[in-house]
Amino acid sequence: MKELLLIAVGSAVVNNVVLSQFLGICPFLGVSKKTETAAGMGGAVIFVITLSSFVTALIYKFILANETLMKMGIDLTYLKTIVYILVIACLVQFVEMFLKKQMPPLYESLGVYLPLITTNCAVLGVALTNVTKEYGILESVVNGLATAVGFFIAIVLMAGVREKIEYNDIPKPFQGTAIVLITAALMSIAFMGFSGMI
Amino acid sequence: MNKNLERLYNGIIKENPTFVLMLGMCPTLAVTSSAINGLGMGLSTTVVLVLSNLLISAFRKIIPDGVRVPAFIVIVASLVTIVEFMMKAYFQSLSAALGVYIPLIVVNCIILGRAESYASKNPIMPSIFDGIGMGLGFTVGLTCIGLVRELFGAGQLFGAQVLSLSWFTPITIFVMAPGAFLVLAFLVAGMNIIRKKMDEKGKPLAQPAGCINGDCASCGKADGCKDRKGA
Numbered sequence: 001m002k003e004l005l006l007i008a009v010g011s012a013v014v015n016n017v018v019l020s021q022f023l024g025i026c027p028f029l030g031v032s033k034k035t036e037t038a039a040g041m042g043g044a045v046i047f048v049i050t051l052s053s054f055v056t057a058l059i060y061k062f063i064l065a066n067e068t069l070m071k072m073g074i075d076l077t078y079l080k081t082i083v084y085i086l087v088i089a090c091l092v093q094f095v096e097m098f099l100k101k102q103m104p105p106l107y108e109s110l111g112v113y114l115p116l117i118t119t120n121c122a123v124l125g126v127a128l129t130n131v132t133k134e135y136g137i138l139e140s141v142v143n144g145l146a147t148a149v150g151f152f153i154a155i156v157l158m159a160g161v162r163e164k165i166e167y168n169d170i171p172k173p174f175q176g177t178a179i180v181l182i183t184a185a186l187m188s189i190a191f192m193g194f195s196g197m198i
Numbered sequence: 199m200n201k202n203l204e205r206l207y208n209g210i211i212k213e214n215p216t217f218v219l220m221l222g223m224c225p226t227l228a229v230t231s232s233a234i235n236g237l238g239m240g241l242s243t244t245v246v247l248v249l250s251n252l253l254i255s256a257f258r259k260i261i262p263d264g265v266r267v268p269a270f271i272v273i274v275a276s277l278v279t280i281v282e283f284m285m286k287a288y289f290q291s292l293s294a295a296l297g298v299y300i301p302l303i304v305v306n307c308i309i310l311g312r313a314e315s316y317a318s319k320n321p322i323m324p325s326i327f328d329g330i331g332m333g334l335g336f337t338v339g340l341t342c343i344g345l346v347r348e349l350f351g352a353g354q355l356f357g358a359q360v361l362s363l364s365w366f367t368p369i370t371i372f373v374m375a376p377g378a379f380l381v382l383a384f385l386v387a388g389m390n391i392i393r394k395k396m397d398e399k400g401k402p403l404a405q406p407a408g409c410i411n412g413d414c415a416s417c418g419k420a421d422g423c424k425d426r427k428g429a
Contacts, residue, residue, distance in 0.1 A: 020375045022228035023302075029223075078283070081301045082275040089268065121224050121305045128298050173387040181383035188376040 004142050007135075010198050011146035017122050018154040019188040024122035028155055029180060031113070038159035042152030044113035046145065048095065049123055052088050053144025056127040057137045059087060077131075084127045092117055122151060157187065202327040209331020213404050216339020217389060220406040221307045226340060227378040229299050233356050236344030237337060238292040239299065242285060244333025246277045246303050251317040251329035253277075258318050270313045271304070278303045308332060347372045347381055 015021060018028045024045070031041045064076045064083065096114045099107040117123060126147050130140040161183050170179050215221045222243075229239040253273050254261075261269045282300045285293040293300065303309065312332055317325040348354050351372030353361030371377050396403050 022224050022375070022378065025223045025227060026307075078279060081279050081282070081304060082272060085271055085275050085304050086268070089271070121302050124305055125298055125302055128301050132298065171387075173390040174383075176386075176390075178383045178387040178390065181379045181386060185376040185379035185383065188379055189371070192374070192376070 004139065006198060007139060007143050008146040011143050012150040012153070013191065013194045014198055016150045016154055016191050016194075017125070017147045018151055019184065019191045021125070023125040024120050024151055027113075027116060027120060028151075028158065028184075029177060031116070032155050032159045032162055032180070035156060035159040035163060038155045039152075040109055041113045041116075042148075042155050044110040044117060045120070045122070045151050046148040047110065048092060048114070048117050049126055049148035049151075050141060050145045051095065052091055052123050053126055053130060053140045054137070055091060056084050056087060057130060057135070057140035059083065060131060061137060080128070080131060081124075084124055088123050088127070122147070154187070158183065161187075201324055205324055205327040206331040206334075209328060209333070210335040210338060213332075214335040214339060215308050215332055216336055216343070217385070218404050218406070220386070220389075221311060222336065223382075224302065225299050225306060226343065227382060229296055230340055230344040230347055230378060230381075231351070231373045232348045232354075233341050233344035235292070235295050236340035236342075238289070239296055240333070240337025240340040242281050242296075242300060243303055243306060243308070243336055244330065246274065246281055247309050247312060247333040247336075248326055248329035249277050250274050250309055251312060251325040252322060254313045254317040255320060255322045255325035261318075266318065267310070267314075270310060270318075274309055274313070275304050308336060343381055343385070347377055351377060 011017070017023050018025065027041055027045070032038045060077075060080065064080055066076070069076065092114055096107075099110065099114075126144050130143055133143075135143055158180070162180065165179060165183070174182070209215070213219055216226055225239055225243070230236045250270070250273055254270060257269075257273075278301060281303070282293075285296075285300060312328060316328045320328070345355060348356075349361070350369050351374075352368050352370075353359060353363060353366045369377075372381070393403050
């Protein structure tokens with residue numbers, strides 16, 4: 001239990017996925033203009049990363065690193081990058097179809113963000129980190145959920161700041177993306193303060 | 199041959215993926231804490247890019263249009279796996295420093311973007327040179343950012359101490375995570391000024407394409423991004 005809690009806090013705030021690991025920068029810069037859309041994107045990311053960590057952990061344990069195959073001398077773990085990217089792409093498509101059919105209200109709020117997530121490097125990044133750190137299935141799911149919550153926190157905070165920046169007088173060259181990156185740098189400094197926690 | 203040289207010039211200068219097109223921002227921020235890491239990342243991306251352009255261009259008439267993106271992804275992922283294992287075998291320290299960002303070359307905008315917008319429509323030779331040009335452009339970009347961060351953050355260039363620590367206090371923040379955002383912010387601002395000057399001269403630069411302005415029209419994943427306009 002204590003270990004899971006440490007993984008969760010570590011992935012959500014200490015090693016924040018955007019602000020210290022630089023994964024998922026695209027949506028972080030692109031979809032953070034309004035708090036509502038940012039929260040929608042964050043919600044969709046939480047959903048997809050949690051699910052994909054679970055599925056990729058299952059695939060790793062029972063297919064790629066299958067014990068019987070291992071004993072026969074067949075090691076499939078080298079296929080993980082290829083398998084994961086395809087599984088994630090299919091999974092996102094499948095989730096989109098399922099939500100559209102079965103849960104229209106949820107699809108309304110998350111649907112438009114789902115296709116954007118397929119190639120979000122955070123999803124593949126988390127799946128690969130779970131392998132590198134040798135997490136089991138439960139740990140992988142917790143790590144995925146916490147990482148995604150970290151993304152949610154970062155993008156919603158950023159959207160809040162950006163809504164205020166709109167009204168400020170910013171030097172010409174810094175208008176647009178540059179000031180957003182400066183904001184991200186300041187947020188990143190703030191998040192470094194968590195590094196003593198674990 | 200002229201066309202090949204034109205591709206090289208296009209990739210390294212005219213449409214430099216880091217400075218002009220602003221593509222592949224995740225690795226740009228993540229691995230540029232030193233020049234040597236930036237160089238390593240740039241060169242490994244170049245290898246993948248050249249080989250993927252070669253294969254995709256060679257198979258461009260065989261791959262059915264409906265499944266081209268998954269087909270590209272499988273080709274790129276296979277090449278990335280090969281590069282990852284080569285690096286683990288021959289460049290262990292670099293491979294350890296770059297870590298998860300090596301397999302993440304798969305989701306780098308530049309590679310799928312070039313596959314979609316160039317290699318899938320052009321013959322093999324120009325595609326290879328397009329890959330070399332774009333890859334070297336990316337390498338130059340990452341190395342330059344790495345040089346700046348390393349110089350300010352540690353007083354070093356390629357690991358050699360150039361600013362003596364007797365009078366220079368390293369601004370450590372530059373080699374840490376916030377420094378990446380700061381350097382990129384000033385780079386974007388600088389490019390905004392250059393862009394404006396070039397516009398006035400009547401020689402406009404190519405627009406940033408991709409993550410940085412929330413628009414991925416030319417990034418090869420445009421299919422998935424069509425709903426983004428509203429966001």
